[in-house]
Amino acid sequence: MIPSRLVLALSLLPISAAALAQSTPAPQPAGSPAPQYPAYRINPGDQLEVYVWGEERLSREIRVLPDGTFSFPLVGRVQAAGQLPADIERQISVGLTEQYRGQVPQVTVSVTAPAGFQVSVAGKVRTPGSIQPGRYINVLEAVIQAGGPTEFADTSNVTILRKQGAGIERIRVRLSDALRGSPNDRDREGGLPQLLSGDTVVVP
Numbered sequence: 001m002i003p004s005r006l007v008l009a010l011s012l013l014p015i016s017a018a019a020l021a022q023s024t025p026a027p028q029p030a031g032s033p034a035p036q037y038p039a040y041r042i043n044p045g046d047q048l049e050v051y052v053w054g055e056e057r058l059s060r061e062i063r064v065l066p067d068g069t070f071s072f073p074l075v076g077r078v079q080a081a082g083q084l085p086a087d088i089e090r091q092i093s094v095g096l097t098e099q100y101r102g103q104v105p106q107v108t109v110s111v112t113a114p115a116g117f118q119v120s121v122a123g124k125v126r127t128p129g130s131i132q133p134g135r136y137i138n139v140l141e142a143v144i145q146a147g148g149p150t151e152f153a154d155t156s157n158v159t160i161l162r163k164q165g166a167g168i169e170r171i172r173v174r175l176s177d178a179l180r181g182s183p184n185d186r187d188r189e190g191g192l193p194q195l196l197s198g199d200t201v202v203v204p
Helices: 004-023 085-099 139-145 185-191
Strands: 047-052 060-063 069-072 076-079 107-113 119-123 129-131 158-164 167-173 200-203
Touching (some): 060 069, 076 085, 085 107, 119 139, 139 158, 139 200
Parallel strands (some): 119 200
Antiparallel strands (some): 047 060, 047 107, 069 076, 158 167, 158 200
């Protein structure tokens, strides 16, 4: 006959093992790093809000002209295209210096509508044309927003045309794996290029 104390000890073993397993947290997968986006630079067509603290008469919303500039009271023409909002704040502050004997009021510039951020998708996609994504997108997202490739599109030989000064840079991209739902290691590691305003994606 098994002693009662031994029976009690044996019956507690599974409970103790289960409790131990519950008290040990399962390893959690490392979190993916947050995507890194370039600082937004102003484009022609963007809607800006310029606020001059304490000077309501100067605060206003402005749309950047196609030549990349806009006019501001007491300052004149401001070069905006390609600039950061902080750059425009400095331009306006310097332009207002002669209007104030003391310190120039603080100037704040914010982008209220990035309407000038546009990319184009051409070739064998279902709805070719211009896209205003309102955020940074990569080449795959642009093709999807254009309705996706047509039946006979060569998605292994997609080209991004990017303006570089007076020339055009050509960037070749293979999208066939990602579009089949089986992205390769390079795709998963951020190998799909992000698009800049003015880029054209050509799907042959």
